[in-house]
Amino acid sequence: MIVDKIGTLPGMARTPRDSGRRLDTSDGLGLAVREHGDPTAPTVLAVHGYPDDSAIWDGVVAALSEKYRVVTYDVRGAGESDKPPQTEAYQLEQLADDLARVIDAVSPDRPVHLLAHDWGSVQCWHAVSERRSADRFASFTSISGPCLDHVGRWMRAKLRRPTPRGLRELITQVVFSSYIGFFQLPVLPELAWRTGLLPKLITTLERFDPYAAANPTRPALSDGLHGLQLYRANTRARMSKPEERRTGIPVQVLAPNGDPFVSAPLQTEIAPWVPNLRVRRLPGGHWLPRTRPELVARCTAELVEHVEGGAEPRALRRSRVRPGRHHFQDQLVVVTGAGSGIGQATALGFAAQGAHVVAADIDGSAAERTAEKAGANATPYCVDVADRTGMERFAAHVHAELGTPDVVVNNAGIGIAGSFAGTSVADWEQVIDVNLWGVIHGCRLFAEQMIARGEGGRIVNVASAAAYLPSRVLPAYSTTKAAVLALSQCLRAELAADGIKVIAICPGLVNTGITTSARFVGIADAEQDRLRRAVKRLYRRRNFSSHRAAAEILRAVQRDAAIAPITAEARVGLVLSRLTPGLLRAAAKADLTPH
Numbered sequence: 001m002i003v004d005k006i007g008t009l010p011g012m013a014r015t016p017r018d019s020g021r022r023l024d025t026s027d028g029l030g031l032a033v034r035e036h037g038d039p040t041a042p043t044v045l046a047v048h049g050y051p052d053d054s055a056i057w058d059g060v061v062a063a064l065s066e067k068y069r070v071v072t073y074d075v076r077g078a079g080e081s082d083k084p085p086q087t088e089a090y091q092l093e094q095l096a097d098d099l100a101r102v103i104d105a106v107s108p109d110r111p112v113h114l115l116a117h118d119w120g121s122v123q124c125w126h127a128v129s130e131r132r133s134a135d136r137f138a139s140f141t142s143i144s145g146p147c148l149d150h151v152g153r154w155m156r157a158k159l160r161r162p163t164p165r166g167l168r169e170l171i172t173q174v175v176f177s178s179y180i181g182f183f184q185l186p187v188l189p190e191l192a193w194r195t196g197l198l199p200k201l202i203t204t205l206e207r208f209d210p211y212a213a214a215n216p217t218r219p220a221l222s223d224g225l226h227g228l229q230l231y232r233a234n235t236r237a238r239m240s241k242p243e244e245r246r247t248g249i250p251v252q253v254l255a256p257n258g259d260p261f262v263s264a265p266l267q268t269e270i271a272p273w274v275p276n277l278r279v280r281r282l283p284g285g286h287w288l289p290r291t292r293p294e295l296v297a298r299c300t301a302e303l304v305e306h307v308e309g310g311a312e313p314r315a316l317r318r319s320r321v322r323p324g325r326h327h328f329q330d331q332l333v334v335v336t337g338a339g340s341g342i343g344q345a346t347a348l349g350f351a352a353q354g355a356h357v358v359a360a361d362i363d364g365s366a367a368e369r370t371a372e373k374a375g376a377n378a379t380p381y382c383v384d385v386a387d388r389t390g391m392e393r394f395a396a397h398v399h400a401e402l403g404t405p406d407v408v409v410n411n412a413g414i415g416i417a418g419s420f421a422g423t424s425v426a427d428w429e430q431v432i433d434v435n436l437w438g439v440i441h442g443c444r445l446f447a448e449q450m451i452a453r454g455e456g457g458r459i460v461n462v463a464s465a466a467a468y469l470p471s472r473v474l475p476a477y478s479t480t481k482a483a484v485l486a487l488s489q490c491l492r493a494e495l496a497a498d499g500i501k502v503i504a505i506c507p508g509l510v511n512t513g514i515t516t517s518a519r520f521v522g523i524a525d526a527e528q529d530r531l532r533r534a535v536k537r538l539y540r541r542r543n544f545s546s547h548r549a550a551a552e553i554l555r556a557v558q559r560d561a562a563i564a565p566i567t568a569e570a571r572v573g574l575v576l577s578r579l580t581p582g583l584l585r586a587a588a589k590a591d592l593t594p595h
Helices: 054-064 092-106 119-128 131-136 148-160 164-176 178-183 188-194 197-206 221-240 264-268 293-307 314-318 341-352 364-374 388-401 425-453 475-494 525-542 546-559 568-579 581-587
Strands: 012-014 021-024 030-036 043-047 069-073 112-117 137-143 251-256 277-282 332-336 356-361 378-382 407-410 457-462 500-507 563-566
Touching: 021 092, 030 054, 030 092, 043 054, 043 092, 043 119, 054 069, 054 112, 054 293, 069 092, 092 119, 092 131, 092 221, 112 119, 112 293, 119 131, 119 137, 119 148, 119 221, 131 137, 137 293, 148 164, 148 221, 148 264, 164 178, 164 264, 178 188, 178 221, 188 197, 188 221, 251 264, 251 293, 264 277, 277 293, 293 314, 332 341, 332 425, 341 356, 341 364, 341 407, 341 546, 356 364, 364 378, 378 388, 388 425, 407 425, 425 457, 425 475, 425 500, 457 475, 457 546, 475 500, 475 563, 500 546, 500 568, 546 563, 563 568, 568 581
Parallel strands: 043 069, 043 112, 112 137, 137 251, 251 277, 332 356, 332 407, 356 378, 407 457, 457 500, 500 563
Antiparallel strands: 012 021, 021 030, 030 069
């Protein structure tokens, strides 16, 4: 329940609404201010953007006010606050002064934790980068609103040291910001608001955000009209002559990956001016406080709790921006089949980059050996991926003891070769249970956790080049790996809106223990041993180690590859499967069993 504090602070008078009061500004205006929650708790001050009012924070307030004192107010020109007609009344210096007056009124003796969105963030950046007022702020969580001076310097840096990626990011942001030029024009922006054109445009853009359907943006005409002065009073002057603005307070940037106005690079590439920075890229659109209030509240509470003296949770540690930091530093990574081969090498590769690794294997002793090699940042677990109940217990254990994984590598698998006629029903059931159902269990159980957390993740499914290279001697194995590849591509499309990337790894001939454990069906034991030795010699001559494969897997996860063929033959095979599938079907008729 949202509880509004009763009473009047110095400089404040009750508004017509029972739940709020008014605060006088330095230029004689009135701001509508509301307080929620325990007045003795740390204060979170939420500042809205354009074309919104403080109601955008209602869902966040409901979540945060159970533990913190939350203050919201309508900025000048919005909601129930006064709306000056002059453009100069909306300059950042005046907005920052309004913010300072609210802080002095609601928390005169204790720094506040800022939470801001859009133009609320813009004015808060201006305030926190002023040395004379820096001690009034304990932390700052910013959503979809950069410092205008940082924007000017960011754009100049992209032009001064041009790279293909940098120029692409710059052009993208210029396209995103084209509406700002339109807002500088006389009459036309006001006409677009009055005719309903801009509200319709907002509605159209929100259709690309699956979270916006339940909480659409419905801006008031008055807020849309008066807020235009924010752009006219600040953008041209600030971005044409950007200042060097820094802040040393703890800053957390929540960057929605589907924001059509403010790109993630523009929001997040600010480390030169913000040394105590955390960046969290989240699934969602521009109006994250309205569409994902529980997510915004949780992220904000984690930073506030830590700044107030609590332990730093993994989510904050992994979002820290520091020079020389590894890509997977402080992430939680689950690897199945981690007792040997590619699984073990992959687990060790993630651990070497500072991740906490859960090394799972059907052989508990092998899992423990991998964890010992990985060092302190590793946890062993014994599980059979084919056992649904066991996997459910495993996923629940990881979540309860360590949290939601950032990366899950479904690697466990078995090898089986031989003719279709020689493959028994029991053989089919075993290979499907491990190679396919094991992946299904891992995807289903950990994707649920990632979706609930709301911060995305990576699911890595180890298939095989056999998924797209048919062979008469691998019907069962190729079938399961083709299914894993197809499942991965389907899940990549389905889970994209939740920020979960699904990556299919397709190794070729990698020299691992699978050569000695693979079964050749339909033949005598003596012949099976001879074939295993022959296959082992072939893989040894190929000499592509599991550590090289693991390095390729880590690179694929880092660059978010949809399909990552490992080894040259896997890459060539993938190209041929698309360009000359008939040739591969003809080659599949050959008996490639080593002799």
